[in-house]
Amino acid sequence: MKKRCPWCNTSSLLQEYHDTRWGKPYQNDQEAFMYLMMEVFSCGLSWNLVLKKEEILKKATKNFDLSYLSSLTREEEAHILSLEGMIQNKGKIHSLKKNAQAFLKILKEFSSFHEYLHSLNITPIDHHLTSMDNFPTKDEASFALAKDLKKRGFSYLGPILCYSFLQSIGYRNDHLSDCDFR
Numbered sequence: 001m002k003k004r005c006p007w008c009n010t011s012s013l014l015q016e017y018h019d020t021r022w023g024k025p026y027q028n029d030q031e032a033f034m035y036l037m038m039e040v041f042s043c044g045l046s047w048n049l050v051l052k053k054e055e056i057l058k059k060a061t062k063n064f065d066l067s068y069l070s071s072l073t074r075e076e077e078a079h080i081l082s083l084e085g086m087i088q089n090k091g092k093i094h095s096l097k098k099n100a101q102a103f104l105k106i107l108k109e110f111s112s113f114h115e116y117l118h119s120l121n122i123t124p125i126d127h128h129l130t131s132m133d134n135f136p137t138k139d140e141a142s143f144a145l146a147k148d149l150k151k152r153g154f155s156y157l158g159p160i161l162c163y164s165f166l167q168s169i170g171y172r173n174d175h176l177s178d179c180d181f182r
Contacts, residue, residue, distance in 0.1 A: 122166070125173070141166065145162040
């Protein structure tokens with residue numbers, strides 16, 4: 001039987017996410033944006049619920065398509081909000097447009113999200129944690145990232161969300177040292 005980090009043992013969705021995606025390097029800028037927006041949608045909710053809603057989020061956002069989202073009209077936002085199973089939060093739905101526009105500006109300025117993170121001196125870190133007792137929820141990089149993203153027009157984020165985002169895209173490996181999915 002494979003060993004997993006204890007936080008994921010409450011549902012099969014969390015286990016699948018932990019085993020196949022959490023802490024793994026992201027593949028492209030679109031995927032980085034998707035993970036950022038999934039973190040935004042998780043504010044005040046459980047990650048398990050967001051994973052349950054992932055398919056409707058992808059369908060509603062055309063797989064988190066930056067071009068589509070950056071030009072959303074109020075009518076399209078209202079349609080997304082009305083979809084069966086959608087997370088019912090007008091502010092989060094509106095943040096799709098604002099955050100897509102701001103993300104596209106970052107890509108224009110830095111050519112990739114990786115280069116943007118590099119400009120903030122954010123690099124991957126493997127913490128080699130031995131227990132959940134010292135499990136980090138924020139660090140200097142997540143404070144810097146949250147501050148800079150807000151300055152660039154992003155909404156619905158802070159240092160804890162940014163830390164979770166860095167974990168999700170492989171910039172923070174917080175799998176326990178004895179986890180088989182490091």
